Every structure is written in structure tokens, then in C-alpha cells.
Amino acid sequence: GGIITQTPKFLIGQEGQKLTLKCQQNFNHDTMYWYRQDSGKGLRLIYYSITENDLQKGDLSEGYDASREKKSSFSLTVTSAQKNEMAVFLCASSIHRGDERLFFGHGTKLSVL
Amino acid sequence: SQWGEENLQALSIQEGEDVTMNCSYKTYTTVVQWYRQKSGKGPALIILIRSNEREKRSGRLRATLDTSSQSSSLSITGTLATDTAVYFCATEDNYAQGLTFGLGTRVSVFP
Numbered sequence: 001g002g003i004i005t006q007t008p009k010f011l012i013g014q015e016g017q018k019l020t021l022k023c024q025q026n027f028n029h030d031t032m033y034w035y036r037q038d039s040g041k042g043l044r045l046i047y048y049s050i051t052e053n054d055l056q057k058g059d060l061s062e063g064y065d066a067s068r069e070k071k072s073s074f075s076l077t078v079t080s081a082q083k084n085e086m087a088v089f090l091c092a093s094s095i096h097r098g099d100e101r102l103f104f105g106h107g108t109k110l111s112v113l
Numbered sequence: 114s115q116w117g118e119e120n121l122q123a124l125s126i127q128e129g130e131d132v133t134m135n136c137s138y139k140t141y142t143t144v145v146q147w148y149r150q151k152s153g154k155g156p157a158l159i160i161l162i163r164s165n166e167r168e169k170r171s172g173r174l175r176a177t178l179d180t181s182s183q184s185s186s187l188s189i190t191g192t193l194a195t196d197t198a199v200y201f202c203a204t205e206d207n208y209a210q211g212l213t214f215g216l217g218t219r220v221s222v223f224p
Contacts, residue, residue: 004155033211042201043156043214058211090155100205100212101146104155 002027004105015083023091030096032074037088085112123219133188134218136202145185
């Protein structure tokens with residue numbers, strides 16, 4: 001079996017700061033995703049990537065950048081952290097686009113002071 | 114985009130009881146997936162039901178799908194304390210990007 005590793009597990013930032021979250025998968029999956037999870041709001045798609053160097057915007061992409069330099073890694077950047085923002089960012093992968101069974105990491109919990 | 118919705122937000126039950134949660138979705142989907150998320154972990158797929166199936170079973174789990182009413186249900190029989198989690202339904206359609214998740218149902222099972 002494979003695993004998805006997200007770093008860091010907890011991230012505390014300052015308002016206006018640029019923050020980067022990292023995700024690694026060893027499933028050898030083609031497609032990777034970043035979701036944001038707010039309390040009581042389910043999961044919302046920020047970015048996804050169907051292969052190395054590909055980036056596709058989700059519904060929530062404004063305020064974020066992403067990078068997929070290698071097949072196994074997908075990073076997400078919060079371009080300017082918002083004061084009092086608190087959310088969990090979940091990275092996921094799937095075998096390929098069209099097989100939407102997702103495998104998730106444990107998440108990065110972001111708090112902005 | 115399409116959003117799935119659960120009709121119940123939080124359920125508290127005793128071990129051994131059965132529980133059912135519902136999900137209604139707004140646009141056509143070829144498959145409904147149910148995920149379980151335990152505290153501090155990411156969601157994990159527990160059962161998947163396709164549009165040509167009305168019912169799917171996996172151990173103590175049973176999922177149903179009614180494409181005419183655009184709704185799905187997840188039942189857990191003989192619940193255990195370890196079933197305590199948030200359960201999400203997720204749908205996909207050919208025009209959206211990946212899966213669309215519902216708000217989730219928090220199930221708390223007490224010994």
C-alpha cells in the first residue's frame with residue numbers, strides 16, 4: 001500500500017504571510033488534489049493536477065497557488081494569509097483522472113494570528 | 114458546481130444500534146462515494162455505488178442509490194464505538210472537477 005504525507009501537520013502564520021504546504025504520495029498516482037475543509041462546510045476543491053507540471057483550478061483557487069514539479073509531490077501556497085483564518089488543508093491523489101477514488105493525507109491544520 | 118447535501122448533521126447513538134444517513138445531490142452523477150473521516154485523520158473511502166446499482170453492501174455497511182430522486186443513503190448495522198466519525202457523501206459528474214463533497218454527518222457511537 002501507499003501513503004500520502006502532508007507537511008507540516010500544524011501551521012501557524014501571520015496575517016499577510018505567504019505560507020507553503022507540501023504533499024508527497026508514493027502510490028505512483030497521476031492525479032493529485034488540494035481540498036480545504038472548514039468546520040461545517042465539507043471539502044472544497046482548491047487545485048488539482050492530472051500529471052507532472054499540470055495545474056487546474058478548482059472552485060476555491062483565488063488566494064492560492066500550486067506547484068506540481070514531480071509526479072509524487074504537489075505543493076500549495078497561501079499567497080496572503082487572512083487574519084483569524086482557520087482551516088484544514090487536505091491533499092489527495094487518485095490513480096488517474098476518471099478514476100475518482102481518492103486517497104487522502106491526514107491534513108495540515110492552518111491557524112492565522 | 115454540484116453540492117451534495119446530507120439531511121442530518123449529527124447523530125448520537127449507542128453501540129449495537131443501527132444508523133442511516135442520507136445524501137441528496139443536485140446534478141447527474143455516475144457514482145456516489147461515501148467517505149469516513151475519523152478525528153485528526155483524512156477521509157477514507159468506505160463504499161462506492163454506481164448509477165446502475167440500487168444497493169451495495171460491504172460488511173456492516175449498506176449504501177443505496179436512487180437516481181430518480183438523486184439521493185443516496187448509507188446504513189451501518191450493529192454500530193461500534195470505532196464507527197464514531199464524520200461521514201461524507203461525494204458525487205462526480207462529467208463537467209465538474211473531481212468529486213463534490215457534502216457537508217458531512219457526524220456520528221457519535223457511545224459504548
